[in-house]
Structures are given as C-alpha cells and as structure tokens.
Amino acid sequence: MNPVLEPSPQRRQLGRSRSYTCDDVPPRLLNWHAPRANRWERLCVESGELAVEWLDADGVRTEVLANGMTRWVAPGTRWRIDRIEAHARFALEVHADDATAAAAPLPLRAALLDEAHCVTIDTAAELAQLLDELSAGARALVRASFDFSAAMREAIARSTGRLCWHPLAADGGGLTALVARAGQPIDLLEYLGRDHAVIESALAGALRGDAERMQWLRNSLARHLVIEEEMLFPAYLAAAGNPGWVRGLCNEHQHLKRHLDHLDDPASQRRFLLLLDGHDEKEEQIVYPDIVLRLGNGLVGLYRQVMDLGVGEVVAKTA
Ligand SMILES: [Fe+2]
Numbered sequence: 027m028n029p030v031l032e033p034s035p036q037r038r039q040l041g042r043s044r045s046y047t048c049d050d051v052p053p054r055l056l057n058w059h060a061p062r063a064n065r066w067e068r069l070c071v072e073s074g075e076l077a078v079e080w081l082d083a084d085g086v087r088t089e090v091l092a093n094g095m096t097r098w099v100a101p102g103t104r105w106r107i108d109r110i111e112a113h114a115r116f117a118l119e120v121h122a123d124d125a126t127a128a129a130a131p132l133p134l135r136a137a138l139l140d141e142a143h144c145v146t147i148d149t150a151a152e153l154a155q156l157l158d159e160l161s162a163g164a165r166a167l168v169r170a171s172f173d174f175s176a177a178m179r180e181a182i183a184r185s186t187g188r189l190c191w192h193p194l195a196a197d198g199g200g201l202t203a204l205v206a207r208a209g210q211p212i213d214l215l216e217y218l219g220r221d222h223a224v225i226e227s228a229l230a231g232a233l234r235g236d237a238e239r240m241q242w243l244r245n246s247l248a249r250h251l252v253i254e255e256e257m258l259f260p261a262y263l264a265a266a267g268n269p270g271w272v273r274g275l276c277n278e279h280q281h282l283k284r285h286l287d288h289l290d291d292p293a294s295q296r297r298f299l300l301l302l303d304g305h306d307e308k309e310e311q312i313v314y315p316d317i318v319l320r321l322g323n324g325l326v327g328l329y330r331q332v333m334d335l336g337v338g339e340v341v342a343k344t345a
C-alpha cells in the first residue's frame with residue numbers, strides 16, 4: 027500500500043467498529059480482504075501493537091502499527107491482520123468516498139437475479155426434484171403456481187443449514203423465490219448479507235423500469251426490515267448491544283422506506299442508492315460482527331425463525 031494515499035476530503039464516515047482485541051477480532055480481518063469500490067477503511071490503534079500485511083504487485087509487505095497510529099486502506103487494497111499483541115486494541119472505521127459515490131447498485135450484486143437459473147414448477151414433486159438437483163453453490167429463481175412455503179421450510183430444516191431461500195412475491199396463490207444451496211452451513215449473518223445482495227439486485231431491475239423487480243424490491247426490503255427490526259435487533263439489544271447503532275439503522279430504514287415510494291424522482295433515487303449502499307456496508311462490516319459476538323449460539327434459533335418467515339405475511343402486514 028502507498029502510505030501517502032488518503033481519501034478525498036468529501037469522505038463520509040459510515041461507522042466505527044467497537045474496540046477489537048486478539049480475543050475477539052472478526053475472522054474476516056485475519057484473512058485477505060479489501061475495501062470495495064468507493065470505500066476506505068481506517069485502522070486506528072488504540073493501545074499496544076499490531077502487525078498488518080499488505081498484498082500488492084510486489085508481494086506481501088508487513089507493517090507494524092503502534093499505539094496511536096492510524097492507517098488508511100484504499101479501495102481494493104488487499105490486507106489482513108497478521109499479529110496482535112495480547113493487550114493491543116484497535117478499531118476499524120469505514121468511510122465512503124463521495125467523490126466516487128454509488129450511482130448504481132454494485133455490479134456484482136446487481137446481476138444476481140438476472141443470472142439466476144429460472145425454473146417454473148406446478149407441483150411439490152417438481153420442487154423436491156429441483157432442490158435435489160441443486161448443487162452446492164447453485165441458485166435457482168423458482169416461479170411456482172402454488173404456495174411452496176411449507177415444503178421449502180421443511181427442506182431447509184432437513185438440509186443442515188445448507189439450503190436457504192429469499193421469497194420475492196406471493197400473489198394469486200403462487201410464489202416466487204430465489205433458492206440457494208451452499209457448500210457449508212449458512213449462518214444468519216451470511217444469510218443477511220445474501221439478502222442485501224438480493225435486494226440490491228431487485229433494485230437494479232427496478233431502476234431499469236421492470237415493474238416485477240420493483241415489486242420484488244418492495245417485498246424483499248419489507249421482509250428484510252422485519253427480520254432486523256423485529257427479530258435481530260431486539261435480541262441484540264437484550265444481549266447488551268449498542269442502542270445508538272440500532273437507533274441509527276432503524277432511522278435509516280425509515281428514510282429508505284420513504285425514498286422507495288419516490289424512486290422515479292431522480293433526487294429520491296440518488297438518495298435511496300446512497301443510503302442503501304452505506305447502510306448495507308455498515309451492517310456487514312461494523313454492526314453484524316458485534317451481533318455475532320453478543321449473541322453467539324443465540325443466532326442459530328433466530329436463523330430458524332428467519333427461514334420460517336415468508337413474504338406473504340410481511341406484505342399483508344405492511345399493506
Ligand atoms: Fe438494515
């Protein structure tokens with residue numbers, strides 16, 4: 027990494043993590059990873075020392091950061107924490123560089139629904155066959171003429187955590203959902219990250235003027251907010267989670283809902299894109315890791331509840 031590299035003054039801090047120690051550093055930070063397109067991360071050493079590795083064209087370089095030091099990490103820079111002193115503490119800030127602000131959903135995520143294999147089914151037997159044939163790492167966009175929620179919940183329960191679903195629409199007795207099979211058991215926070223990707227992908231379609239994708243966006247966002255506001259956040263707060271973070275996120279949910287109704291207005295659309303992009307990032311990088319720490323095994327039961335939540339009941343409630 028070039029040590030003089032810094033973000034533009036137009037940066038916006040999305041959040042700052044809690045203080046990490048060698049006992050509770052998120053595993054993500056110990057593996058190679060990189061801030062995404064318009065994101066800067068700042069490592070802030072609060073006490074002790076940590077060694078950080080940078081991966082660039084010249085190979086791996088190690089740098090020791092001491093108490094009081096901060097270091098910017100530019101978008102796309104591959105880095106990881108190599109060593110943390112026993113009594114060292116550090117925090118990680120995530121900043122958005124508004125000089126290159128999001129003008130569209132992230133391309134990788136935006137294509138998720140467009141690229142999914144699409145299957146139309148009319149019977150439970152066809153669903154069972156589809157799920158049987160779905161290989162690890164594969165996804166299918168299932169359009170059914172009947173409500174397969176109950177069958178899907180049972181299949182998920184039998185899959186030892188490898189199957190998940192993102193219901194998108196329930197109307198006229200039918201159901202549409204993205205179903206996925208993973209190679210490893212999926213936990214709640216991985217699922218919520220996948221759900222963010224589904225929402226961003228529906229948004230990409232909605233912005234192209236696709237009315238069905240707009241409906242999927244409304245439905246999947248409504249369900250996601252119910253998961254967070256009625257299941258995840260109350261459990262996190264009961265486990266002494268950070269109430270300021272939860273207040274801030276719920277406040278952003280309100281703004282998202284407001285701008286969603288006016289996506290045809292360019293100013294509202296830009297605001298919605300900026301908000302959603304920063305919001306998802308803040309949750310995935312800063313808040314969700316703290317939720318894992320506070321809730322531990324409690325996440326397993328919550329994930330079961332989330333997999334039981336369809337979309338019809340959410341839409342009926344928010345209508
Ligand atoms: Fe959220």
Ligand SMILES: [Fe+2]
Nearest residue numbers: 218254306309
């Ligand atoms: Fe979220």
